Structure formats: structure tokens, C-alpha cells
Amino acid sequence: MAIYRVLIKTKDKKGLVYKISKIFSDMNLNIISNSEFVSKEYELFFMRSEILGDTLNIEELQSRLQNELPNNSEIKIIDTSKRKKIVILVTKEIHCLGDILMRNVANELDADIVEVIGNYNNLAKIVENFDIPYTTISHENLNREEHSNLISERLEKLDFDYIILAKYMRILPPSFVQKYTTNIINIHHSFLPAFIGANPYKQAFDRGVKIIGATAHFVTNNLDEGPIIEQGVMNINHTYSWKDMQKAGRDVEKMVLSKALKLIIEDRVFIYQNRTAII
Amino acid sequence: MAIYRVLIKTKDKKGLVYKISKIFSDMNLNIISNSEFVSKEYELFFMRSEILGDTLNIEELQSRLQNELPNNSEIKIIDTSKRKKIVILVTKEIHCLGDILMRNVANELDADIVEVIGNYNNLAKIVENFDIPYTTISHENLNREEHSNLISERLEKLDFDYIILAKYMRILPPSFVQKYTTNIINIHHSFLPAFIGANPYKQAFDRGVKIIGATAHFVTNNLDEGPIIEQGVMNINHTYSWKDMQKAGRDVEKMVLSKALKLIIEDRVFIYQNRTAII
Amino acid sequence: MAIYRVLIKTKDKKGLVYKISKIFSDMNLNIISNSEFVSKEYELFFMRSEILGDTLNIEELQSRLQNELPNNSEIKIIDTSKRKKIVILVTKEIHCLGDILMRNVANELDADIVEVIGNYNNLAKIVENFDIPYTTISHENLNREEHSNLISERLEKLDFDYIILAKYMRILPPSFVQKYTTNIINIHHSFLPAFIGANPYKQAFDRGVKIIGATAHFVTNNLDEGPIIEQGVMNINHTYSWKDMQKAGRDVEKMVLSKALKLIIEDRVFIYQNRTAII
């Protein structure tokens, strides 16, 4: 018995729940769970339903929904028996990658790691020991565009749903970001919008904050300004140097990225107006 | 324009959302928000809907729902223009009561405080300064039953929905509790079920815990074992004496009780199987 | 038996603890508690000691310490039997003020509230009911400088240690701030440095953050950029409008301000390099 997810984003109107649940009822579908959200500010309606069944006629459901819902509605029907596929980009740090790898081994991650790509090779052996391919694409002697083109070329050979930047410490150029819009997830090491840009822990030390954090967000061409998926924080105090913050912050970074990844894989994240609804 | 809340608790069956939303649609009701929860363990369905309108025929909606839903369904339709009424019981401590009084002044509390009843009179003046009646019912020279009877007598003269035990430090006898079942809310000064009974902070000190907490729960005749509504915690360390914990814990107590009260007043709390769903 | 606090801030050097504890020992003082902090970045040493005794010769201790410690050391000896005095400035909102008033009644606040000054009079009655004077100094038809001059005039008639801005929603001009440097504490309704300036909750909504917060800090002439004393946060989600955030944020604001106030009153807050050490 497969589980299907129906994701709907549309202009808010009276009676949407009734119209949608009528279609489910008419098609005799067994709803496991159902959640809705209405954004009053933007007059948008979001719905996520989980349906149990192995005889679902996806095309029929899609077309019935399309007929009943307003034009320009976004309707996605997802067969959860097809596991999602992710590619992970890294630089030198292991904590975020390592947390994902261990969740994978523990069957906590409901996705397949297709490949890890790094601009250094220091993490290659660890990744390969988990029977996951690792490709090194060095940035040495290349400008940003040249390097990202090499990554793009590699990605074109792979079949994947999401690109996870697990402390990938290089800025991706617009040409790259546009190709994978809404599919790149980054972990930033501050509670955005505080401390945008380079070395946020140093910035946090200089400002004398008592709390540091991390933010998982979609990557757009405005650096560190894409839709936020998940944030986490931890208390620090005056005894922390910025290097202490950096070390301590790893735990928040890895937890926040892994939580965001779980939400993404469970199809709970809807994007609108440079923000997310998690339903 | 009044807002009505429809609260449904029933045996889970296929198609409930459709049936209910059809009734809303047939009656041309404007749904503001909708949330559902299914307890798989107990095969129960819960729904809370907010409806906007001033022409709602409550009897008709009630009877239509009853006809469509399984027997023994619990269906409540609440007119939110009628503010809820609470009575607060206290002993000597002011922090929980004070937090509620200040929220009341700030129009944060969507309820009326009918009266405060205390077994001491040290809080009388403060309460009366807020133009709220205070009745002292001393327990001196009375056994538990005699004292609670006096409180019952006073309560019978009042019109109220909930009794809030805001650090009321006496155990209420079964005769009292049965009269107000599901309507008494207590704040217990530990993260239950740890440290049931007297002086939980002393118990917490003796055990050497690193976290203390508070629990808001419905009162049943099993001391400190009623359905939990809300819990909160705070970190402590070895430098805290149990009196330090007691002082620090006040902040958690007042925040947890006020949060629980808000949930109750917004009709979000459903009781089942000695537990609560907050939807 | 009075408790004295010895506060030392000085250039870090080898053997400071020994030198200081020798003086305490030579003067036969009974140390209750002792804490030190060394800022490696700025080569500064901080110490806070609590001494029990009623025969302490403050001048002698001060001069002995001055002789042993480097020039320009800051040495303060505080007699805790003299309660600290605070003046509170407010606008219209009651939650932060109310929390402080209730702590005062509960003897949780180890300070006296000398007076509350507001630019409106809507909070006057509540304050006066607690037998605390309330002075209304309206800003109507006055420019910023004129209005703050009136407040200064009033303050000059009062005897106080700290000015607490408990949601005082007007910017104080440099002339005012310079007069009370290191003695004005403000609560800002964001986790600074995010959302500096006006309407941080609106800014937070626009950015789509998943966490909001509040920051208690000393007021300097750089708006919202003074040394941070305490910060707190709470999780929010996509269902919060900015008004919902504003309401929910009140709880964080009042808790953070009251915590900061407690640290200040206990003489735990040392300022250096636009930051604080809390020891």
C-alpha cells in the first residue's frame, strides 16, 4: 500500500476544503492526514493531504482537482514509494554531512544520497566508506563561474531532487542558482537576518550577543535572503571567543539542517512571498 | 460579526472532513480556520473550526452535524461573543495570579475574572485594586471537607466556566473535584510525572536534576495525575538551593499556567484517555 | 549582618586572585562567593566577590585594593543593605511594567521603584494602586529635545540608580543619554542585531523568520546598539501575523527585561568593549 501526498497551493476562496474533500470522497480515497493553512495577508490557501491506497489514478485526481480549483493553482501529487534523491555539496567541515550520513545509516532519512561533491577531498574516504560516491571538484585556479560550471556538468549526469549545501562555503553564481531554483537548501551559521555574509560568528562576538543560531533556507540570488525553512539557537555568554562560538554552533547547524531536510523530504514546505509555510 | 467555534470529537471514520465541510458549505458558512487531528491509537477524530457570521442558526448546525456524525459524538458550538468566565483560587503566592491580572488589564486575556477566592487575605487588596472581588475563606479550624464545602457554597453563587488553581496549595477532596470535573485547572510546580506531591523543588534538589519545570493540568481525583495541558522547563545547575529553584521556578509556573489558560479560553483543548489534544 | 559586594575590573596580570584574596584574608573577611572572568581578547580581569560582615571598613578595603591593583583599575564596594532605586519609563503598554510591579509585591525584586514616568496617563491608576508615584509627562506639541528636558528635570528631583525603559517607545536624544550613561536599560523587541529600528515584528514577518526574540541592553547614542545584557527567543511559525508576533512577543520581552534587571540589581553586569560580562 503506497502513501500519496496531495499538495495544493491556490488563491483562497470559500468552500475549498469541501470541494477538495468531495473529490477525495467521490474517488473513495482513504485520507490519513490532512492539514490546511490560509495566509490572510496574501489570500492564499495551502493544503497537504496524505492518502493511503495502491489503486490511485493520479491523472484522474490531478485533473479533477484542476477542474474544481482556481486557475493557476499549484497541485502536486507525490507517490511516496519513490524515495527522494539528494546531492550534498561540502567544503571541509564534516559535522552537517556527518549528521546526515548517520541518519541515513539509521534509516531516519527517508531519501537516498546520490552523491557528495566537495571542493576538497578530505571528506572523500569517510563518505565512500558509507558506499556513497564522492566527487572532488577543486576550485583552484578557477573563477566562480568556471568552478560552478564544472559542478553543473557533474550534476547534469545525476538524477536528484534537492541539492543540500552542508557547509558548502562558496557562493554559487546566479547562472547556477537559476538552474535549480527552489531546490537548493543551505545552512547559514547565524539566526538570519542577523550577521549576513562572511564569518557570522566573528560578527556575533563583536556585537556581544547572548544567543547564536543557525538558519536553513532556500538559496536565491540574494545572498542569505532566501525563504527560511528552519532556525535554531543556543545560549552563549561572555566567556565564548568567536572560535568557541564556531565550535558550539556546529551542533545547532547540524540539527537545523537535518530538521529542514526532514521537512523537505516529507513535502511539508510550501514557498510563497519569500517565506515558507510548514504544514 | 460574531465568530463561532465548532468543536467535534467522534469515532474516526472515512469521509468525516467531507461530511462536515459539506454541512458548512450547504449552510453557506464562512470558515476562517479549520484543524483536525486523528488519534490512531484510540481511533478518535477531533476537529475545531472557526466560522464567521452573525446569522448562524446554532440549533440547525448542531442537528445537521448530529445526524451525519456517529452516535455519541461530542459536538459543541460556541459563540465567542460571550466571554468566558473564570474564578481563581489562590493561597499566598501572587506570581501566577499577578500574571493573569496583568494580562487581563492588557486585554490579552479573552475572559472575565469573576472572583478570586483565597484561604488567606494577603492578596485581597491587590485584587480589589483591579476592581475584581476577593473572598477570603480561611481553612483555619476546618478539615479539608468542611473547608471545600465553604468554597463550593461560594462558587454556587457565582456564574463561571473554569476554576483556575493559581498556586492554591490545598488538596481538593473528591466531593469537590467531581462537581467540577474537566473544569478545574491546576499549575503543578514540577515537570510531571516527576516529583508528584509535596515540595517538588526539594525533591528536585535531592535528586540533583539539571532541569526544573511546571505543568498545567486538569484536576482529577488522582493527585497530580490529570490530563496535562501544557508544560515548561528551565535549566538550573548545582549552584541552586531548593529555595533558589522555588524562586526561579515561579517564572515557569506563571508562563505555563497563562499559556494553558489561553488554550482553554480559545477552546483548543480536547480531553481523551487522560490526555489532551491541543488543536 | 550585611553583605558587601566587591567588584573589580582591571588589566589582566598574573597573580591577581592571589593578591586580592590575600587582602580579604589579611582583613579577616568572610567570603561567601567569588567569581572571576578573564577576557583574553581584551586582556581584562573581572572579579565579583560577596563578603559577609558588619564591621567592614570600606575605605580600608578600597585603598588596600587600589594599592595592590594596576592603575586605572575599577573597584567598587557595594553595601547590599542599601537597596537599589529604579525609575521606570513607560508609554502605553503594561506587560513589562506589570511584571516588575508584581515582582516587587512578591519581594522578588531587590530594589525600590522610586517612580514611574509615562508620556501617557493610562497606566497611572494601576501604578498608584501599588503605592508608587506616577508622573505623566506628555510629549504632545513638544519636540524630542523639549520632551526629554522635561523628563530630565523630573529625574533631577529623584534619587535613583537606574532608569528602566519598560517599552518606552520614544528615542531619547544624546543630551539625555550622556547624562545617564551606563544607567539606562532598554528592552528592544527583537533578537538584536536583527530588526533594528521601528516595528521589528513587522520586519520579522516580512523576512519570514521562524524565531522571534527580545533584547535587554544599555542605551547608548547608537540606537539599539548598546551593550547587550540578556536575550530571549521563542519559536513562531507561518501562521503568525505580525500582530500575533507582537502579542506573543510580550512574554519574551517581559521575561528578558526582568532577568536583565535582576542581573543589574545583583551587580553581576560588567561593561567592556560595548559588551557585557555577567559574573
Added chain:
Amino acid sequence: MAIYRVLIKTKDKKGLVYKISKIFSDMNLNIISNSEFVSKEYELFFMRSEILGDTLNIEELQSRLQNELPNNSEIKIIDTSKRKKIVILVTKEIHCLGDILMRNVANELDADIVEVIGNYNNLAKIVENFDIPYTTISHENLNREEHSNLISERLEKLDFDYIILAKYMRILPPSFVQKYTTNIINIHHSFLPAFIGANPYKQAFDRGVKIIGATAHFVTNNLDEGPIIEQGVMNINHTYSWKDMQKAGRDVEKMVLSKALKLIIEDRVFIYQNRTAII
């Protein structure tokens, strides 16, 4: 330049800081950091100092301290250049072990993992891929005593400081525990003392709590009642089955165990009266 740690636990008396800092000063030692704690309840004094130097005469410092401090004082001087050694015991779950392994790779763990011992072999390959020995000691067809004897035999061949029970799901008999008293650290999957014993997540579900947690503690012969080192919690709600809690709880478990391990390795944990001071 090695760093030495001086750890002192003794009966509280006047002038201890002076006496100790005088010895440091007389021996011309360079103190990096210093922290003290006095337990008023038990009249105990604790101190942890970090000393920089490569010419430290440990025997001399030890004997000078012993001469000045009360009889029965516990004085430890630790050369931090000698890395601590740990043995990890596991059953089938990888999350706690995996977190420690990844910290080890990232040089976050200031200790060597000597060996991992499991009563199953499903984690062997992963551990060995990190070049760490894994020994399987099956419990099949053995009673508790026989099985723990086999583990003891293996441990006797190893050189280690601490035994970490990283979700080792079998109870160790008194004969085993006594051999390694104060050196066995366990992670329990509840916020102790709530839900002692088997399947705490099932117990938590049955009680309907809104918060779950984990506790790292020293193992004594009173099951789940040894001194608590660290605790952590997370919010849950009515939608969590006990299996959901179990999955979600893994994150708290691994973070709490890793934090406790860090405190242990940094020699910050003092045991007294079935509790810990972390200084």
C-alpha cells in the same frame, strides 16, 4: 606548553582560595582560568584551575596542596597532554555512537576511542571504517552475570578512563558496576526521574506529557538513579505516537550524551551526594 588542571574537593573553610592561590603564586604558576563552587548545604568547596606551563613539578604541587588543605581533601592534578581514553558500549542503535564518531573525526572530541563493544555486530563495519576496533560480545544463551563477565574480561585487556553506554540496552550487574564506579556514563531516554526503567517513551505517551527528554548520568547500582551530569528536553504534542517520540528523542539523546562526554573529558564534573557540580 602543556596545560594542567588542578581539581580540588574539600570541606569548606575560610580562606581556601587564598591558601590555594598563594601556593600557585609561590610556585610561580601561570593560571589560565579558575572556578570555585561552595555547596552551603553540604559545606563542601570545589575548585578547578587551569595552569599553563611545561615545568610543573606535579609532586611538589600535590604535596603543598595536601599540607595546606584539610585532611581527606580530594586533589587531582591532570596533565591534559595525555588524552583521555574511552570505551563505548552499544547495542543496535547508532545515533549516539555515530555522533561521537563524527565528533572524533572532526577533532571535536578531546579523547581517544579505544574500542567499541557491542552485544550485536550490526555496527561493526561502520566503526571499523573509522579505524576503531569493534568487539562483539553476544549475550545469547548467557545470563546477565556471565555476559557482563565476558565484557569485564575484554575491558581488562584495554587501557581506558571511561566507559560510555551509548544506548547499551542491558542492565549491568552490581559486580560490574562496582568495578568501574564513577567511570561509567549512561544516556537514559527520559528526563529522569520521570519514567525510570523500561520503554520510557511508551510511559511518556501513556502519561500524555508535552515534553520528553534525555539524561546522561553516572551508573550506580540503583537503576537510573546515579548522579545526573546533563539533561535535555524537547517539546512534543498529541500527534506523536510513542514511536514518533522514540525517533524524535534520538536527537536529544545524542546531544545530551555528547555534552556530558565533553564535560567529563574537560574534567568539569565533580560528584558529591549523588549529584554533580559542573564547574
